[in-house]
Amino acid sequence: MSHKRIPKRKAAIAVGGAVALGAAVILLPHANASQDGASSDAATAPKTLKATDASDLASQLAGLLGDAFAGSYYDGDKQQLVVNVVPGDNNNVIVQAKKAGATVREVDNSMTELAEGKRTLKTEATIPGTSWAVDPRTNKILVTADSTVTGEKWDRLESTVQGLGSGMATIKKSEGTFRTFASGGDAIFSGGARCSLGFNVTADDGAPAFLTAGHCAVAADEWSDAQNGQPIATVDQAVFPGEGDFALVRYDDPATEAPSDVDVGGQTVQITEAAEATVGQEVFRMGSTTGLADGQVLGLDATVNYPEGTVTGLIQTDVCAEPGDSGGSMFTQDGLAIGLTSGGSGDCTVGGETFFQPVTTALAAVGATLGEAGAGAGAGDQAGGEEAGGEDAGAGEAGGEDAGADDQAGEVGGEEAGQDDGTGYGAGQGAEDGAGDDGLTETH
Numbered sequence: 001m002s003h004k005r006i007p008k009r010k011a012a013i014a015v016g017g018a019v020a021l022g023a024a025v026i027l028l029p030h031a032n033a034s035q036d037g038a039s040s041d042a043a044t045a046p047k048t049l050k051a052t053d054a055s056d057l058a059s060q061l062a063g064l065l066g067d068a069f070a071g072s073y074y075d076g077d078k079q080q081l082v083v084n085v086v087p088g089d090n091n092n093v094i095v096q097a098k099k100a101g102a103t104v105r106e107v108d109n110s111m112t113e114l115a116e117g118k119r120t121l122k123t124e125a126t127i128p129g130t131s132w133a134v135d136p137r138t139n140k141i142l143v144t145a146d147s148t149v150t151g152e153k154w155d156r157l158e159s160t161v162q163g164l165g166s167g168m169a170t171i172k173k174s175e176g177t178f179r180t181f182a183s184g185g186d187a188i189f190s191g192g193a194r195c196s197l198g199f200n201v202t203a204d205d206g207a208p209a210f211l212t213a214g215h216c217a218v219a220a221d222e223w224s225d226a227q228n229g230q231p232i233a234t235v236d237q238a239v240f241p242g243e244g245d246f247a248l249v250r251y252d253d254p255a256t257e258a259p260s261d262v263d264v265g266g267q268t269v270q271i272t273e274a275a276e277a278t279v280g281q282e283v284f285r286m287g288s289t290t291g292l293a294d295g296q297v298l299g300l301d302a303t304v305n306y307p308e309g310t311v312t313g314l315i316q317t318d319v320c321a322e323p324g325d326s327g328g329s330m331f332t333q334d335g336l337a338i339g340l341t342s343g344g345s346g347d348c349t350v351g352g353e354t355f356f357q358p359v360t361t362a363l364a365a366v367g368a369t370l371g372e373a374g375a376g377a378g379a380g381d382q383a384g385g386e387e388a389g390g391e392d393a394g395a396g397e398a399g400g401e402d403a404g405a406d407d408q409a410g411e412v413g414g415e416e417a418g419q420d421d422g423t424g425y426g427a428g429q430g431a432e433d434g435a436g437d438d439g440l441t442e443t444h
Helices: 051-068 092-099 111-124 151-163 359-366 396-404
Strands: 003-005 069-075 080-085 103-106 130-135 140-145 169-173 187-190 193-196 199-202 208-212 233-239 246-251 261-263 268-270 282-287 291-306 309-317 329-331 336-344 354-358
Touching (some): 051 069, 080 092, 092 103, 111 151, 208 233, 233 359, 246 359, 282 336, 291 336, 309 336, 336 359
Parallel strands (some): 080 103
Antiparallel strands (some): 130 140, 187 193, 199 208, 208 246, 282 291, 282 329, 291 309, 309 354, 336 354
């Protein structure tokens, strides 16, 4: 694991300006509060839950059921938590889960067996362009290979999956290539690099800071809110590759006001706290290239083999992303911070697989707080500056002039595009220059 630690510094300016972004989707109204669907004469009927409440219940049941717990997911249509159990000789576990309000499904593969399968994949099939995560909806490991995994690489991967045994894993081919997406809401710049600010936070000493992708931070130390602008923030901690893809970047001016919200183009979503993701949960992603997009969580604790190295502990989704979106914020409609954009394959035309750093893990690692826990930050005077939202914040070759389309990135697509930070989903010419022999994009 790569750790890059920069001495804490103080110096000049405010939070990155809000880039005018065209929303690719419209945020839905706030979901209703959790409701208990069980009546007095049907105490074991599944409860109607919000996704975040379902996540809390899943955590409780994981501890209650012990080895019988085999994962869970959220059924958005029914607004219910589905819990997988391996009953064995003790059917009481099913009764316990039902009493707690979950829909119970008996499955064959235990969490221990699935974890052993992932260890085998790590040992025998750590190939750039591959990923794997447990899919609780199928009770199998979902293995994905991008378009660069061919020939002997594909044979090796396929053989390893088959060796896990029938019913343990499935393998899927992706049309794109796995790469990191260097941009959360507003664009940030460093030299020729462009990424996205994820979430504003409060550092452990009370100073204002923000989270972004680790692969952005290991590429450059100082970041600005405008292309070729003066630095406003300095990297304090960064992890990539290894056990995550996240960084804490401190504002140089300790008086910077850093609001806990996400600019989604014409409106902001107030962020109240960080939360764990749940498979099946609807989420939204904001990035400085493609604006707002939505989708579902597909898997947790995902492993992704980027060309720069293996990253573990990520969230797998079907939310689209493109160059320039790395570091961007993934959140829920009711203002919960879920993830930071890491990488994946595809784009917002054909779709693809995408991976996100869990915000909860990043906060714990860097000792920062977010939302109400880090209250005291407001909107900075320069947080809507014309420089950050003008033509200089363009999407380079990732979007060119067309990146400013109404259904994509608004004004983010000028001719003076931000150049690639070498991270694949950083926007600009480095996306071509950094391509490795296997067709995957280098990040630095």
